Amino acid sequence: MIELKAVDRRYETGLLALQGVDLRIAPGEFVSLLGPSGCGKSSVLRLLAGLDLPSSGEVLRQGAAATRGPVRDAGFVFQEPTLMPWANVVTNVELPLRLQGMAAEPRAAAALAALQRVGLGEFAEAMPRELSGGMKMRAAIARALVTQPALLLLDEPFAALDEITRFALNESLLSLWLPQGEKTKVPAFTGVFVTHSVFEAVFLSQRVLVMSARPGRIIEDLRIEGPRLRDASFRQSPVFVDACARLSTALARAAEEPALG
Ligand code: ADP
Ligand code: MG
Numbered sequence: 001m002i003e004l005k006a007v008d009r010r011y012e013t014g015l016l017a018l019q020g021v022d023l024r025i026a027p028g029e030f031v032s033l034l035g036p037s038g039c040g041k042s043s044v045l046r047l048l049a050g051l052d053l054p055s056s057g058e059v060l061r062q063g064a065a066a067t068r069g070p071v072r073d074a075g076f077v078f079q080e081p082t083l084m085p086w087a088n089v090v091t092n093v094e095l096p097l098r099l100q101g102m103a104a105e106p107r108a109a110a111a112l113a114a115l116q117r118v119g120l121g122e123f124a125e126a127m128p129r130e131l132s133g134g135m136k137m138r139a140a141i142a143r144a145l146v147t148q149p150a151l152l153l154l155d156e157p158f159a160a161l162d163e164i165t166r167f168a169l170n171e172s173l174l175s176l177w178l179p180q181g182e183k184t185k186v187p188a189f190t191g192v193f194v195t196h197s198v199f200e201a202v203f204l205s206q207r208v209l210v211m212s213a214r215p216g217r218i219i220e221d222l223r224i225e226g227p228r229l230r231d232a233s234f235r236q237s238p239v240f241v242d243a244c245a246r247l248s249t250a251l252a253r254a255a256e257e258p259a260l261g
């Protein structure tokens with residue numbers, strides 16, 4: 001369980017990015033954060049990852065106050081895949097294990113297994129420049145998951161991809177989260193996904209949180225019913241359509257609110 005309680009974050013420049021943010025994420029949950037640009041979504045992820053501390057309020061992990069320092073069992077995926085261009089794909093994916101001091105052989109085996117899980121088993125020896133945008137992103141996800149983190153934080157990871165690639169990656173992400181499909185009792189990780197896209201948030205999530213414009217706070221918290229593992233047919237379902245309508249309205253409201261920061 002991770003919890004933000006009455007969190008404010010005022011940056012050293014004086015800018016108030018977050019104000020009174022309350023949020024609870026249960027173990028194994030997949031939650032999306034939706035909100036206008038600059039509303040503080042990345043700021044929330046940094047607090048969850050332990051890369052930053054609130055100016056006031058509390059960040060709690062398993063009920064205990066968080067201290068400064070990155071959370072060891074969190075993986076991060078950003079919009080830029082940030083692969084080392086001079087190293088092949090498997091060497092890129094091994095990097096977090098190398099930083100942990102793991103020996104070469106188990107490290108390579110774990111990286112290869114992670115690549116197989118994201119559908120890049122055949123591309124272990126390829127160089128990043130040989131991969132498409134979607135494949136680079138798959139490699140970045142494999143690198144984030146290679147340490148088997150309990151928490152996966154994704155900051156607009158698919159925003160630069162075309163829609164067909166994005167849909168495929170959305171489905172892949174759900175199957176990584178639920179490795180035994182709908183039968184999965186304990187998901188592989190707790191997921192927090194930041195996006196601008198209402199459709200993407202609803203497709204992926206058990207719960208979608210909408211943030212107001214700066215200073216960011218949570219103005220909507222919507223549970224998305226239906227199966228956890230979803231495919232294209234879910235996009236035609238009443239659950240999907242209703243949730244998208246409701247969140248679009250909330251997002252429009254969020255964008256209207258003046259920035260006070
Ligand atoms: P989002 O991810 O929703 O676009 P961010 O969390 O990146 O929003 O930023 C929220 C606000 O805080 C923005 O106005 C941004 O310019 C500002 N901000 C982010 N990081 C810093 C920082 N380290 N110092 C000063 N201002 C920052
Ligand atoms: Mg951001």
